[in-house]
Amino acid sequence: MIQIECPFCGKRDQSEFSYGREGQITFPALNADENSWYDAVFLRKNTYGRQIETWQHTHGCRSWLLVERDTVTHKIFSVKLAHTDWQKQIKKTT
Amino acid sequence: MALQVTRFSAWNVLKNGFIGQSGWSRQWRDPEPKSKYDIVIVGGGLHGLATAYYLAKNFNLKNIAVVEKGWIGGGNAGRNTTIVRSNYMLKGNREFYEHSLKLWENLSHDLNYNVMFSQSSHITLYHTPSALDSAARRYNIMRQTGSDAEIWSRTKLEKKIPHLNYAKNARFPIYGSLVQKRAGTARHDAVAWGYARAADKLGVDIIQKCEVTAIDRKGQKINSLQTNRGKISAKKIALAVAGNTSRLWHLANLGNLPIESHKLQAFVTEPLKPLLDQVVVFGVGGAHFYISQSDKGGLVFGGDIDWYKSYAQRGNLPIVQDVAESAISLMPCLGRVKLLRHWSGIVDMSMDGSFFMCKTPIDNLYLNAGWNYGGFKASPASGWYFADLIANDRPSEIIKNHDLERFKRGHYIDESGAGPDTKLHG
Ligand SMILES: Cc1cc2nc3c(=O)[nH]c(=O)nc-3n(C[C@H](O)[C@H](O)[C@H](O)COP(=O)(O)OP(=O)(O)OC[C@H]3O[C@@H](n4cnc5c(N)ncnc54)[C@H](O)[C@@H]3O)c2cc1C
Ligand SMILES: [Zn+2]
Numbered sequence: 413m414i415q416i417e418c419p420f421c422g423k424r425d426q427s428e429f430s431y432g433r434e435g436q437i438t439f440p441a442l443n444a445d446e447n448s449w450y451d452a453v454f455l456r457k458n459t460y461g462r463q464i465e466t467w468q469h470t471h472g473c474r475s476w477l478l479v480e481r482d483t484v485t486h487k488i489f490s491v492k493l494a495h496t497d498w499q500k501q502i503k504k505t506t
Numbered sequence: 507m508a509l510q511v512t513r514f515s516a517w518n519v520l521k522n523g524f525i526g527q528s529g530w531s532r533q534w535r536d537p538e539p540k541s542k543y544d545i546v547i548v549g550g551g552l553h554g555l556a557t558a559y560y561l562a563k564n565f566n567l568k569n570i571a572v573v574e575k576g577w578i579g580g581g582n583a584g585r586n587t588t589i590v591r592s593n594y595m596l597k598g599n600r601e602f603y604e605h606s607l608k609l610w611e612n613l614s615h616d617l618n619y620n621v622m623f624s625q626s627s628h629i630t631l632y633h634t635p636s637a638l639d640s641a642a643r644r645y646n647i648m649r650q651t652g653s654d655a656e657i658w659s660r661t662k663l664e665k666k667i668p669h670l671n672y673a674k675n676a677r678f679p680i681y682g683s684l685v686q687k688r689a690g691t692a693r694h695d696a697v698a699w700g701y702a703r704a705a706d707k708l709g710v711d712i713i714q715k716c717e718v719t720a721i722d723r724k725g726q727k728i729n730s731l732q733t734n735r736g737k738i739s740a741k742k743i744a745l746a747v748a749g750n751t752s753r754l755w756h757l758a759n760l761g762n763l764p765i766e767s768h769k770l771q772a773f774v775t776e777p778l779k780p781l782l783d784q785v786v787v788f789g790v791g792g793a794h795f796y797i798s799q800s801d802k803g804g805l806v807f808g809g810d811i812d813w814y815k816s817y818a819q820r821g822n823l824p825i826v827q828d829v830a831e832s833a834i835s836l837m838p839c840l841g842r843v844k845l846l847r848h849w850s851g852i853v854d855m856s857m858d859g860s861f862f863m864c865k866t867p868i869d870n871l872y873l874n875a876g877w878n879y880g881g882f883k884a885s886p887a888s889g890w891y892f893a894d895l896i897a898n899d900r901p902s903e904i905i906k907n908h909d910l911e912r913f914k915r916g917h918y919i920d921e922s923g924a925g926p927d928t929k930l931h932g
Binding site for chain 1: 752753761762763764765766767813814815816817818822823824857913914926927928929
């Protein structure tokens, strides 16, 4: 079974996590044109091999992670928090 | 060069019984690839082979090749759980799948090859009165498209399928079911071989161990395909590579697609005496499970996709556990049956769970993809309409909304209403 090393919780079975999407996707501004929203919502690179993707530790600390994984061998190269700038983000919104 | 293929008939079976089965010929040729074809179909799965057959048969076209990187039927064609049904609800899908079912009904005769299509009924179980109401809505829509549908009560089910779990204290007691009697299963390998043999007979070159490794594109046109068996040029090129669609798309430098590759597992048990006549589907409370019994006696079943993107043709344990749990809760009598094999295939999951059969940004490239976990049943109609698209260079009315641009138009064909997340359409 795939195991993912959560930065908070340590190495856990894949069944504790849910797969999100390709990590390079960033959502455009709300008033961006329809084409950039179309790209972000509907189109996928669908890489054969090494890719960065998001996973959520749903049945653990619930953080979103950026995982670098080979989609053919399932080997994982790195795991880090997706929102490293969360403190900055919170300041911005409050 | 044409090969004399012995026809299958009662007479030939009898005759060969007397001559030690020595009168059978090779079933199809093994030609070297030519350097030029009118039409090259990439992918020797069911859809590629069926397309070649109908191009030759319905449009009398010659000079066609199917190129397959492995062996025909080695992809999802030979890995699926072989369920054939037409209980779709949305416009476009329902006419398409009903046409497919009609083609299945005569396929063995048409191909002169026994595909062992057995219309043993497809039973979708429901567990609450409201779920059965929504099944009745689907029933009405199916009947309007000319498909058959019945609602069976729990009492009738108990008589017809005695081994299901009818316990009153089951976590999800069975309440009733939607039944399609014309649905059932077929032998997947036979479908691949039958189409290959029939297409070959009409002059199609079926070229195995021939992988497309590069695409020579000049602006709006593809000139040739680079393969491990040399360069092949073609006037028209058609992709039918299921889980590998994005890879070919990138080879042609066409950017991203509304498709993600996921893996779907299937399971078969040791052979048993006849236990289950129908295909039974159980889907409630997060479970998703379908089961039938093969002619050899093994119980064939499957569940959800593995929930994360993957090109590995092997499954992961959480789904093995999920599927085993569903099996036991639906048919407790399976508790001590041994699992014989399990495997997985790479399915081309689309953003709305429906397929793509369309022209592309390249003038002479045609796309057949996005079959999710359900393209086996589609094979005959897929070949039929894809051949029509390639031959006439325009989609027929039925599939005109199954194009790549539909999301831009807001025209989703989303049977389950799950939204634009491929894994939710499993
Ligand atoms: C476990 C499982 C269970 C399923 N159960 C059902 C079911 O019960 N009912 C149902 O309707 N559907 C089911 N499906 C779906 C169905 O099997 C597929 O949708 C269908 O087989 C896909 O079409 P195909 O047969 O043409 O694909 P494939 O057989 O996968 O054909 C594609 C071919 O393209 C070839 N190819 C790829 N790249 C290249 C290249 N570069 N050059 C040359 N060739 C290439 C591959 O080798 C492959 O043979 C299931 C699928 C799986 C995996
Ligand atoms: Zn965690």
